[in-house]
Amino acid sequence: DVKVTQSSRYLVKRTGEKVFLECVQDMDHENMFWYRQDPGLGLRLIYFSYDVKMKEKGDIPEGYSVSREKKERFSLILESASTNQTSMYLCASSSSAGTLRDEQYFGPGTRLTVT
Amino acid sequence: DQQVKQNSPSLSVQEGRISILNCDYTNSMFDYFLWYKKYPAEGPTFLISISSIKDKNEDGRFTVFLNKSAKHLSLHIVPSQPGDSAVYFCAAISTGANSKLTFGKGITLSVRP
Numbered sequence: 001d002v003k004v005t006q007s008s009r010y011l012v013k014r015t016g017e018k019v020f021l022e023c024v025q026d027m028d029h030e031n032m033f034w035y036r037q038d039p040g041l042g043l044r045l046i047y048f049s050y051d052v053k054m055k056e057k058g059d060i061p062e063g064y065s066v067s068r069e070k071k072e073r074f075s076l077i078l079e080s081a082s083t084n085q086t087s088m089y090l091c092a093s094s095s096s097a098g099t100l101r102d103e104q105y106f107g108p109g110t111r112l113t114v115t
Numbered sequence: 116d117q118q119v120k121q122n123s124p125s126l127s128v129q130e131g132r133i134s135i136l137n138c139d140y141t142n143s144m145f146d147y148f149l150w151y152k153k154y155p156a157e158g159p160t161f162l163i164s165i166s167s168i169k170d171k172n173e174d175g176r177f178t179v180f181l182n183k184s185a186k187h188l189s190l191h192i193v194p195s196q197p198g199d200s201a202v203y204f205c206a207a208i209s210t211g212a213n214s215k216l217t218f219g220k221g222i223t224l225s226v227r228p
Contacts, residue, residue, distance in 0.1 A: 004158070035218075040124075040165055042220035043159070043204060058215065090158055100215055101147050106158025 011081030
């Protein structure tokens with residue numbers, strides 16, 4: 001059974017803190033993604049990676065960075081958390097390097113609250 | 116600019132009846148479309164997809180129709196079941212090395228017993 005896991009289901013952080021969200025997939029997938037989901041806005045792509053140490057900006061990368069040191073792990077970093085980054089964060093992965101058309105498998109999400 | 120639009124935020128149908136979820140897109144380069152379903156406190160899961168070379172794809176109770184000239188697709192669920200109650204996201208992607216999946220805002224479907 002394919003699996004994408006995220007390090008925390010719920011997280012509360014203070015404004016200005018550095019926040020790490022971790023994602024691990026066990027499917028040997030090439031591609032990994034970070035999205036945020038907000039009411040009325042749907043899923044928006046923050047960053048994605050198609051290979052180890054490679055990263056590409058998505059639609060809303062401002063305020064975020066990512067790290068992919070190992071194929072199975074993709075980290076999202078909020079360098080200095082702000083209240084407008086309060087959201088549901090979803091990690092996903094897909095196979096087939098060179099294309100993003102394959103079905104994406106999502107983790108359960110991390111509900112981040114920044115106070 | 117929103118390229119994938121799901122203009123109806125919610126839909127309520129009676130169990131056993133048909134659910135029709137609509138999606139419109141503006142980017143004529145999109146050539147592959149997917150539907151995802153999301154339950155509360157879970158990540159989205161892939162439901163069904165369709166390529167632009169087809170106008171219909173069916174998988175059990177789920178059928179997706181594509182009208183390229185109208186830039187419109189719809190997901191039909193027949194018969195609807197209470198377990199289908201979820202948020203449904205339409206997504207689209209175009210051919211090309213830099214193409215990314217673009218999601219709509221989602222539609223909340225409620226199936227009444």
